[in-house]
């Protein structure tokens with residue numbers, strides 16, 4: 315007779331969501347939209363489907379210090395969630411992204427960083443999606459028909475976003491933004507975060523002394 319059945323989710327991929335208080339978000343977003351508009355004025359005409367982006371150095375500008383601080387705080391929370399040793403994660407890149415009508419972001423990831431994040435300033439109605447691809451390369455080898463898509467049987471996760479929401483995720487996770495089918499711009503700020511002292515703290519070998527490797531034993535050690 316069956317005594318017990320257990321399902322274990324292995325290697326989950328975390329996506330963190332931080333929502334600002336509504337009034338705080340309204341004030342912060344109005345301010346940030348003004349500052350971004352100053353950086354992007356004048357704007358050149360765009361080919362269809364393209365976007366405006368600022369330089370990826372907004373984190374060095376004092377007018378964005380508050381939002382950078384918020385994102386770095388969220389990143390510390392993420393490392394705690396992951397149960398990593400305490401360390402500083404710093405914003406290494408920060409840029410505004412404006413999707414005009416028709417604008418989209420093709421599937422991509424953010425190399426050479428540990429975490430990435432997007433903070434939303436303006437999301438036209440029904441144009442409020444961030445799409446994450448299933449990072450498991452073998453997961454689509456078999457795609458049987460499903461009764462209803464869920465986290466186990468889908469391969470594109472649609473994430474709802476809205477002004478005042480920060481979405482943080484592993485920088486290696488591929489994501490995309492579908493075309494903006496509205497008549498208003500969709501505006502967000504993107505961030506990359508990396509360990510401040512990675513070379514000193516994490517690059518040295520994870521073991522010391524002579525080790526004997528057992529080829530049959532499970533391990534997360536470097537070989």
Ligand SMILES: [Fe+2]
Nearest residue numbers: 422424489504
């Ligand atoms: Fe991105």
